[in-house]
């Protein structure tokens with residue numbers, strides 16, 4: 001059984017992926033400060049600490065999710081974003097190159113690297129915020145490892161045990177009845193986190209390599225269409241939601257308007273169609289129905 005190490009194990013995607021991999025005996029889960037059972041704390045921006053962690057655990061596969069993911073925080077603290085997103089990946093990649101060349105590195109990247117009329121294929125990157133730029137630099141370090149997989153993703157979750165996900169936000173806004181804009185000028189093709197976790201496990205097991213867009217199959221949709229569809233499925237009133245523009249939201253970091261990814265290369269590599277956004281929305285509705 002290969003020894004697996006997941007960074008960012010306590011995050012939104014990491015907690016879902018950790019559950020999918022729980023049955024594997026040799027699993028090390030790593031986080032920065034969220035102390036949880038079975039989680040090892042390590043600041044991956046600390047080079048000696050990270051090298052110590054890797055030397056002690058000797059992973060055969062590193063699934064590197066940890067990142068500074070808040071786009072606006074990255075914009076206001078670019079050095080911290082660089083350290084967390086690029087340099088931490090550099091440290092892991094250089095440990096593999098120097099100490100464990102057979103180790104596989106699976107790096108989770110983002111659809112924020114695209115900013116052109118989509119769907120964008122893998123070579124059409126155009127980073128326009130610090131988050132996207134530092135994640136791309138992270139990709140470059142990951143690709144130095146001979147056995148690398150770079151998955152550019154976007155995902156959503158209904159509700160995680162930590163209270164994250166879109167459902168609590170929608171419920172709160174729908175109940176408060178305060179006017180809430182939904183961006184009709186931002187397009188994406190995100191997967192449900194559960195669907196993405198299954199695909200990451202598949203990428204591990206099938207030894208899928210290279211740089212791949214792992215988003216939802218189909219044409220994608222605007223954020224406004226996505227949230228309206230979720231509200232409908234959850235049976236929540238939508239009278240206080242209105243179509244707005246991301247340009248009017250006063251966000252510190254620039255947001256690409258079209259992050260839709262062409263997933264044909266991934267569908268070829270996985271040997272099947274990827275799930276659709278509608279399937280992800282159905283999953284959210286089913287989870288919500290079970291919780292109600």
Ligand SMILES: NC(=O)c1ccc[n+]([C@@H]2O[C@H](COP(=O)([O-])OP(=O)(O)OC[C@H]3O[C@@H](n4cnc5c(N)ncnc54)[C@H](OP(=O)(O)O)[C@@H]3O)[C@@H](O)[C@H]2O)c1
Nearest residue numbers: 008010011012013031032033034043044065066067069110
């Ligand atoms: N969220 C999205 O919609 C989205 C979209 C596209 C791509 N992605 C990519 O998907 C991956 C996972 O995102 P997420 O939203 O699940 O992340 P998240 O919820 O923001 O969680 C971040 C995780 O990284 C850990 N972490 C952050 N800085 C660290 C450091 N210096 N050292 C060690 N651990 C550190 C955090 O630990 P603590 O819990 O201890 O702080 C946490 O486990 C990221 O690589 C992100 O770029 C996310």
